[in-house]
Amino acid sequence: MRTRLAAGFSLIELVVVIVLIGVLATVSVALIRQPIDASADVQRRARLADAADQAMARISRDLRLALPNSIRTSVDGRAIEMLVAPMAGRYRGTLRGTPTAEGVGDVLDFAAADASFDLLAPLPAIPAAGQWAVVYNLTANGTQANAWAGDNRATIGSGSTATRINLAAPFQFPFPSPSQRVYVVDQAVQYRCASDGQLRRHAGYAPATTMVVPPVGSSALLAEGVSLCSFRFEAGNASRQGLAALSLAITRDGESVSLLKSVHLPNLP
Template structure:
């Protein structure tokens, strides 16, 4: 009878023990390197998330309606809100009539914006990069933060058309002509000749940091959320109710928003400082950015 080959139980035990020893050696040698690799990956991901969120905030802050930034009252340390009114475009409006054209064409006169009385039609002298639509908002001369939210210097657009061309030279009276939904008297003392366009799809926008903290595993528990299209409210509370929400950052350990509207000798430029701290399994990343805020209407 042919003898069968194989392993004895003792040989099998010896192989298992030797394999375990080799595996332990590899774990001791490569374990820290693997943990370091995972930690670097977490920090890189947190840095990317924080940088993307803060860049988005800074972009909207720099294009917001002058004097529209405000920090909303905070009911708790784990909740903070920064509100603004972002713009999509702007330009200059006609401040006085084109007398030469008006004399020759009394049936189709130029349309300056009259700041002395309610007015509903005006010529735009500059071209749009992002043309407004019916329902969007015109803001003119926002000197005080509450004004744009209360509506004293804000009016809805009914239509955007073209002014007539000026005779043989084909020189336009303006690039476009805006008709408002209702006659509006904008601030009489304003002399800048500029206006801002606020998309109705956005209206006021708030960045809300909620439930900031850290759990037992060292991961942030909070979220940074962008809330838009909830209207314009003279008195706005934090947290913001309604509107459309989009999460900008997760794993938030802490947020710190600071806004000073009176930076600079002329008090026409503010400064916002934004700090965002994210955490993931004990890895912590803190980014701080500053943004100059142009408050000259």
């Protein structure tokens, strides 16, 4: 009688199959992981770029609304400050002490303290009490024609309209504007990169002749993980505009994104 042998796999064959499956799995994981990691890297860089771009856009928006010649930077270049003026108009003035055709009405007097004056055209909004009226701002330093120092900055009182500005107290502006321009300043704003890697926007504080970093006021977080921060400002002149150069780098999880932006700013008061 013939004995039938049972069919099956030997231990060696099983070990070989397991090793082959392990090699194929390792290769497959490596092939699949590479595009997954690449996609995660792209998404992480996109988030970093978006955070840096949003911070730059916010700073640029305030810079474009800044009172001409009110922008200043800290000594280390890690803070930039400005007076935000959301609107401006033309006041009724005089020519050599005689009312002009544009000066029929409540004329702004530069020879004595004045409590109110008319505007030649309506403002886009009614000035609020507590805002400031600024005439002929020439610099962000010193004590003359400097709104930070306050010699050409008067507090707006109640009862103002789109065509008339009432001051909280009579005020004498030191210099008339050649274009009869008056700016309505809303607030002082400072952007500062702190040592902990946070970029913050400070507001709600009183203007001061000397720049204080950080100022005493409210603050809002703009970005975290800031590894490089530089603010520079070059004042313009009669033939060219001012220039603000902003450099910002954000680093997270070993990835860094750097942005450089230049903002051209009018400087005619």
